[in-house]
Amino acid sequence: VKVTVGVNGRQVAAEVADRTLLVHFVRDVAGLTATNVGCDTSSCGACTVLLDGQSVKSCTVLAAQADGREVTTVEGLASEPGDMHPVQRAFHAEHALQCGFCTPGMVMAAVSLLAENPKPTEEQVRSGLEGNLCRCTGYHNIIRAVLAASER
Amino acid sequence: VLTEGQRHGGIAQGVAQALLEEMVYDPDGNPLTGTLVDYATITAAELPSFELLVSETPATINPLGAKGIGEAGTIGATPAMQSAVIDALSHLGIRHIDMPATPVRVWTAISEARASQ
Numbered sequence: 001v002k003v004t005v006g007v008n009g010r011q012v013a014a015e016v017a018d019r020t021l022l023v024h025f026v027r028d029v030a031g032l033t034a035t036n037v038g039c040d041t042s043s044c045g046a047c048t049v050l051l052d053g054q055s056v057k058s059c060t061v062l063a064a065q066a067d068g069r070e071v072t073t074v075e076g077l078a079s080e081p082g083d084m085h086p087v088q089r090a091f092h093a094e095h096a097l098q099c100g101f102c103t104p105g106m107v108m109a110a111v112s113l114l115a116e117n118p119k120p121t122e123e124q125v126r127s128g129l130e131g132n133l134c135r136c137t138g139y140h141n142i143i144r145a146v147l148a149a150s151e152r
Numbered sequence: 153v154l155t156e157g158q159r160h161g162g163i164a165q166g167v168a169q170a171l172l173e174e175m176v177y178d179p180d181g182n183p184l185t186g187t188l189v190d191y192a193t194i195t196a197a198e199l200p201s202f203e204l205l206v207s208e209t210p211a212t213i214n215p216l217g218a219k220g221i222g223e224a225g226t227i228g229a230t231p232a233m234q235s236a237v238i239d240a241l242s243h244l245g246i247r248h249i250d251m252p253a254t255p256v257r258v259w260t261a262i263s264e265a266r267a268s269q
Contacts, residue, residue, distance in 0.1 A: 136157070142196065
């Protein structure tokens, strides 16, 4: 099937197998490998990207479903190369990662959460990020980073 | 910063072991907890924020004076969590629940304790 997906503002067109998942399209066709494949079953959230501004787990979206739509990955968050999005800056400042595997998905989920609810409570951040698993941080600094980003 | 983060993560994993995480198999040996959802990996929604206090003892038996920090939180958190569950149920005469103390196990223990009273 022929699909054309806007990835971080760039139109990426390719002929792909019908069953191609969006995460594989992003990684292998668009060549953007920050988005990780974790569980492959939409349990862990490592592959979270924005589809038309809303967070989706890209391991359970078909590339064909994203045809004609706009995908944002963590590489496309900052307004220019070398710069950081406020959520990325907060993750950096609050030490909200250790091994970093969940981080691209966690950042995208946080961006989506703050777009829906710019001033969340700690509890709302915790339930909002329930679909993104982290094994290293105990979530403590991730929650702090999202709350810090919401202040800006 | 790193030692704080390591302890946060350790505490979370210890709590998860006490309350949620278990590999379960059916009688034929098929894993029933084969995904990160069935296995009940702990999420941000089940955990509180942590307050860390320090109790330091020097490491004198190695040349660097170094110690591991990665599992310090895990070691303490599991028995603390388990003891807290038993303490909360002690007025019913409950002295033990197998780990992980899942909602079903706690509910069953309460029901059995009430029935035998």
